[in-house]
Amino acid sequence: AGLIGSQYGSEAEFATKLAARSERLGLPARVAIARTKTAAQLAALRSEGVTVLAPEEETDFLASVPVAALRPSAELLATLTRWGIHTIGQLARLPIDGIATRLGPEGLALVRRARGEDPIPLQPRPCPLVFEESMQFDYTIDNLEPLTFVLRAMLERLTVRLEARGCVCAGLQLSWHSPGIGWDERTSSLAYPNNEPKALLAALRLQLEQHPPSAPVDAIRLRATPEVLRPAQLELFRPNGPAPAALAVILAQLAALCGNERVGAPAVPHSHRLDAEHLVPFGSSTAATIPPSSPPPSALPPLGLRRFRPPVAVEVFYERERPDFIRGAGLGGRVVSWAGPWRVHTEWWCPVPYRRDYYDVQLSDGGLYRLFREATSGEWFVDGVYD
Numbered sequence: 001a002g003l004i005g006s007q008y009g010s011e012a013e014f015a016t017k018l019a020a021r022s023e024r025l026g027l028p029a030r031v032a033i034a035r036t037k038t039a040a041q042l043a044a045l046r047s048e049g050v051t052v053l054a055p056e057e058e059t060d061f062l063a064s065v066p067v068a069a070l071r072p073s074a075e076l077l078a079t080l081t082r083w084g085i086h087t088i089g090q091l092a093r094l095p096i097d098g099i100a101t102r103l104g105p106e107g108l109a110l111v112r113r114a115r116g117e118d119p120i121p122l123q124p125r126p127c128p129l130v131f132e133e134s135m136q137f138d139y140t141i142d143n144l145e146p147l148t149f150v151l152r153a154m155l156e157r158l159t160v161r162l163e164a165r166g167c168v169c170a171g172l173q174l175s176w177h178s179p180g181i182g183w184d185e186r187t188s189s190l191a192y193p194n195n196e197p198k199a200l201l202a203a204l205r206l207q208l209e210q211h212p213p214s215a216p217v218d219a220i221r222l223r224a225t226p227e228v229l230r231p232a233q234l235e236l237f238r239p240n241g242p243a244p245a246a247l248a249v250i251l252a253q254l255a256a257l258c259g260n261e262r263v264g265a266p267a268v269p270h271s272h273r274l275d276a277e278h279l280v281p282f283g284s285s286t287a288a289t290i291p292p293s294s295p296p297p298s299a300l301p302p303l304g305l306r307r308f309r310p311p312v313a314v315e316v317f318y319e320r321e322r323p324d325f326i327r328g329a330g331l332g333g334r335v336v337s338w339a340g341p342w343r344v345h346t347e348w349w350c351p352v353p354y355r356r357d358y359y360d361v362q363l364s365d366g367g368l369y370r371l372f373r374e375a376t377s378g379e380w381f382v383d384g385v386y387d
Contacts, residue, residue, distance in 0.1 A: 016050050019049065021164070026133075026157050030047065031050050033051070033053065036116050037122055038062075038116070043061065063088065063092075064087055064088075067087060067110075073106060089114075091110065091111060094111055129167075130223070131223065131224040133157055134220065135220055135221075137218050139218070142216040144208060147220070148205055154222045155201055156197050159195040159196075167227060167228060169193060169224045171188065172224055172225070173185065173188075174222055175221040176219065177218055177219040178213060178214070178217055181214070186208070188207045190255075203255075265281070272347075272354075273347075274356075275307075305384045307383060308384055311383050312328055314327060314381065316371070316373075333364035335361050337361070338361040338362070339359065339361075340360060359372070360386075367385055368386040369382050369384070370383045370385075370386070
């Protein structure tokens with residue numbers, strides 16, 4: 001009571017806020033506060049809304065409550081009825097001596113509960129973390145606008161429940177039922193976990209616009225994938241990034257247009273391929289930052305390689321086993337100087353191993369290019385040009 005009073009002002013204010021919070025979650029609740037678990041439970045079962053029992057009021061409140069409210073066994077209830085014990089007040093007035101002998105351990109525990117003796121501490125039973133909302137319609141919906149309106153209300157309730165458990169939404173699973181067809185399902189993975197109903201609704205809407213229901217819908221079910229909220233450390237000398245809601249909407253739009261596998265943070269893959277690339281979800285622990293490295297000192301200015309995507313196929317003529325002339329789309333000329341080859345051989349365990357010989361060549365047109373030759377096919381490609 002002291003902790004509740006310091007945080008909420010009074011026990012009645014705490015109970016009122018608890019009932020209001022449950023109502024916002026779509027869970028109508030009866031809230032009761034008393035000195036013992038038994039009194040609080042019976043007060044919540046027998047009273048509507050919010051009930052706060054002072055210690056001196058518990059005896060009078062429980063006196064008229066039927067003994068059956070304590071849920072004794074059928075045999076014990078029949079025995080008490082034969083004795084003329086019908087209310088908790090009558091049960092509490094029984095002498096404690098000899099109760100265990102005549103009624104057994106169950107009867108002794110029942111009398112102690114009736115007297116307000118509750119030595120067992122309150123132990124909450126954790127509920128499974130299933131965040132799901134469902135709705136059945138009186139008529140079928142064949143338009144996206146009314147369906148979006150219903151989904152907005154469902155998302156608002158889901159996000160409130162997620163925030164109450166300290167979680168964020170990492171994904172959405174939307175199922176709908178069409179008469180004569182059955183259930184269909186769409187899964188929407190979020191590039192940025194968040195609890196913003198606007199951002200989540202935008203992700204669902206984009207998913208429905210790309211893959212709409214094939215028939216009118218008469219029921220929907222929405223389930224959220226929870227994820228523990230990770231604290232983020234802001235920079236002291238740098239401006240803050242974009243708002244999470246705006247960023248989530250943009251990432252959801254990009255994921256809907258390009259695919260979830262094409263939106264994420266770059267990461268270093270475990271590969272020796274020179275053109276290897278990999279994306280991981282934003283905020284993933286595998287998205288490690290590459291420490292900056294200092295190039296070795298050199299008297300020559302550094303060159304930047306502007307890579308071609310995809311590489312340009314060329315034709316290479318040899319003279320004495322070295323490149324002599326190169327011809328391709330948009331480039332060509334005689335080889336003035338060259339260096340190489342540098343062989344890259346990896347993924348030898350795959351059906352098609354990765355084997356390339358790289359060259360740096362300078363052509364008579366003044367360009368400095370990087371070439372590579374596929375060892376398996378013998379084809380030549382220009383990988384990029386040095387600026």
